[in-house]
Amino acid sequence: MMLxxxxxxxxxxxxxxxxxSILAMLGIIIGVGAVIFVLSLVAAAKADMMGRITAMGTxxxxxxxxxxxxxxxxxxxxxxxxxxxxxxxLAKIPQIRDLAPVVRGNVQAKRLAKNSRTSLMGTTVTYxxxxxxxxxxxxxxxxxxCDAMSRVAVIGATTATNLxxxxxxxxxxxxxxxxxxxxxxxxxxxxxQGWFNPDDQVLxxxxxxxxxxxxxxxxxxxxxxxxxxxxxxxxxxxxxxxxRKRHHLQEDQDNDFSIRNQAEMLKTADSMNQxxxxxxxxxxxxxxxxxxxxxxxxxxxxxxxxxxxxxxxKAIGAKNGDxxxxxxxxxxxxxxxxxxxxxxxxxxxxxxxxxVTSLQASVSLFSVALGLGFSMGxxxxxxxxxxxxxxxxxxxxxxxxE
Amino acid sequence: xxxxxxxxxxxxxxxxxxxxxDGVSVDIAAGEMIAIRGPSGSGKTTLMNILGCxxxxxxxxYTLAGEDVARLSGDRLAEIRNRYIGFVFQxxxxxxxxxxxxxxxxxLLYAGKHREARQAAIKAMETVxxxxxxxxxxxxxxxxxxxxxxxxxxxxxxxxxxxADEPTGALDSRTGTEIMQLFKHLNADGRTxxxxxxxxxxxxxxxxxxxxxxxxxxxxxxxxxxQEVAP
Numbered sequence: 001m002m003l004x005x006x007x008x009x010x011x012x013x014x015x016x017x018x019x020x021s022i023l024a025m026l027g028i029i030i031g032v033g034a035v036i037f038v039l040s041l042v043a044a045a046k047a048d049m050m051g052r053i054t055a056m057g058t059x060x061x062x063x064x065x066x067x068x069x070x071x072x073x074x075x076x077x078x079x080x081x082x083x084x085x086x087x088x089x090l091a092k093i094p095q096i097r098d099l100a101p102v103v104r105g106n107v108q109a110k111r112l113a114k115n116s117r118t119s120l121m122g123t124t125v126t127y128x129x130x131x132x133x134x135x136x137x138x139x140x141x142x143x144x145x146c147d148a149m150s151r152v153a154v155i156g157a158t159t160a161t162n163l164x165x166x167x168x169x170x171x172x173x174x175x176x177x178x179x180x181x182x183x184x185x186x187x188x189x190x191x192x193q194g195w196f197n198p199d200d201q202v203l204x205x206x207x208x209x210x211x212x213x214x215x216x217x218x219x220x221x222x223x224x225x226x227x228x229x230x231x232x233x234x235x236x237x238x239x240x241x242x243x244r245k246r247h248h249l250q251e252d253q254d255n256d257f258s259i260r261n262q263a264e265m266l267k268t269a270d271s272m273n274q275x276x277x278x279x280x281x282x283x284x285x286x287x288x289x290x291x292x293x294x295x296x297x298x299x300x301x302x303x304x305x306x307x308x309x310x311x312x313x314k315a316i317g318a319k320n321g322d323x324x325x326x327x328x329x330x331x332x333x334x335x336x337x338x339x340x341x342x343x344x345x346x347x348x349x350x351x352x353x354x355x356v357t358s359l360q361a362s363v364s365l366f367s368v369a370l371g372l373g374f375s376m377g378x379x380x381x382x383x384x385x386x387x388x389x390x391x392x393x394x395x396x397x398x399x400x401x402e
Numbered sequence: 403x404x405x406x407x408x409x410x411x412x413x414x415x416x417x418x419x420x421x422x423x424d425g426v427s428v429d430i431a432a433g434e435m436i437a438i439r440g441p442s443g444s445g446k447t448t449l450m451n452i453l454g455c456x457x458x459x460x461x462x463x464y465t466l467a468g469e470d471v472a473r474l475s476g477d478r479l480a481e482i483r484n485r486y487i488g489f490v491f492q493x494x495x496x497x498x499x500x501x502x503x504x505x506x507x508x509x510l511l512y513a514g515k516h517r518e519a520r521q522a523a524i525k526a527m528e529t530v531x532x533x534x535x536x537x538x539x540x541x542x543x544x545x546x547x548x549x550x551x552x553x554x555x556x557x558x559x560x561x562x563x564x565x566a567d568e569p570t571g572a573l574d575s576r577t578g579t580e581i582m583q584l585f586k587h588l589n590a591d592g593r594t595x596x597x598x599x600x601x602x603x604x605x606x607x608x609x610x611x612x613x614x615x616x617x618x619x620x621x622x623x624x625x626x627x628x629q630e631v632a633p
């Protein structure tokens with residue numbers, strides 16, 4: 001009853017001083033809004049990334065060269081993964097369904113006056129099903145193209161637009177680092193993945209990429225697809241043994257390569273998200289701090305303005321604790337209202353985000369509870385000093401206050 | 403009802419000690435309607451504060467309704483005020499953004515009597531004949547109506563004493579007279595009423611007066627005496 005009437009009066013006076021209340025609550029509104037929004041963004045990005053990684057197939061293993069260096073000092077990547085390694089793996093381990101050697105680089109792709117800096121991927125035809133690429137137009141290169149070192153290229157959807165605009169790219173000639181390649185196919189768009197855009201790349205037979213463009217004789221990666229998920233551990237085991245033998249590693253030497261599976265990639269993605277969430281938390285706590293100071297400031301003003309009221313309340317029987325409670329409740333009502341507005345604006349931002357991007361941002365109950373809980377906590381914390389000042393006022397002084 | 407003996411209260415004012423009360427003794431019986439009168443600076447406000455348990459005397463004894471209240475702590479005094487004393491102020495001092503009825507309920511809420519608050523508040527509003535304005539906020543009421551609400555707030559806990567500080571000071575003389583009539587009715591119902599005023603016309607409504615000058619109980623001079631003032 002007392003609580004209810006106090007809240008009611010607090011809300012009425014918030015409403016009576018709308019402008020001032022909004023300004024005082026702004027820090028809280030921004031802080032809570034940011035928390036809600038960023039948490040939903042992180043969750044959406046995570047779900048999206050998980051979706052994409054899972055879409056690549058859960059039967060995937062990626063072999064990459066190890067880090068070079070000794071005693072914990074890393075100095076670049078080893079250059080010891082070869083096409084022969086890839087062939088040996090496929091030949092010796094029956095659980096491997098197929099694999100694709102990968103060479104990476106960057107190229108200047110040119111077509112007439114149009115010019116585009118893009119990433120180059122040298123691989124075999126098996127790469128496309130392993131990484132779930134589908135062809136939109138034309139065809140993919142095949143094993144014969146690899147063996148014959150044909151200068152043919154399959155290009156991503158974005159690259160196609162960059163170089164050809166609306167023109168038909170198939171059977172046109174482009175220059176990759178000044179060497180003529182014939183475009184034989186265009187890939188279906190997969191959408192930007194943040195750190196890498198799979199739609200903006202040029203794929204050529206790995207033999208051509210190694211000899212004629214990048215100029216290396218080692219691979220950057222071998223993508224392995226297992227017959228089924230249960231075989232992943234066996235493959236990882238046997239591939240490790242085989243590669244160690246092929247690389248002439250002694251018992252006491254570490255692997256000079258690494259083999260990762262989906263779970264590990266998901267973990268990497270997750271840790272990225274955690275950094276994002278931490279960052280958001282940092283921003284939010286700073287703005288909640290600033291917001292709290294704003295609340296404290298306005299509460300001090302309120303206490304001064306209402307000195308007489310405090311005197312009257314004490315005269316008719318309010319104890320110090322009653323006054324303390326009243327102003328604490330008012331501070332919490334104010335910060336809680338700010339929190340509620342912040343939650344609403346977080347919802348709106350998340351909705352806008354879902355509208356304008358492919359991310360499906362939704363606000364979790366947890367983040368709403370977190371936002372409201374924190375904002376009310378801020379009210380209690382920063383409302384305490386003004387409230388205790390109000391409680392300690394002398395009734396006569398307060399009644400006499402003009 | 404009230405038995406105060408040799409009350410002393412001194413203030414530091416600009417390095418000088420001012421004895422606002424210099425040995426004042428007051429006895430007020432239950433059911434009296436009494437005025438405390440005196441020129442400004444006579445100590446009547448200080449006396450009212452002490453009798454109203456808003457303040458403590460430096461020396462002297464004070465028994466209110468059989469309870470020695472001279473040395474009580476702040477929170478205990480708040481309880482005493484809540485239970486025994488109803489305040490009526492010159493400027494009404496109703497709380498803004500609360501309806502008249504909510505204002506009247508407030509002392510009972512502070513007393514922890516939540517359940518009977520609404521009923522008792524309505525009854526108090528009936529006593530001051532203002533039931534048709536119960537749901538108005540103070541700024542929608544006239545001065546006289548506000549003072550009635552504040553009287554309703556003062557009587558809602560059924561206190562032993564009503565303490566009114568210049569209750570007609572902010573009202574025109576006709577409304578002031580109405581308010582004094584209301585006090586008389588309340589007094590006729592058995593309530594003890596103490597009116598603090600400088601105004602002889604107000605004091606004349608009371609059965610007797612305590613006249614203060616320079617912190618002591620005194621006899622009013624010829625020009626200050628009640629009968630000297632034209633009604």
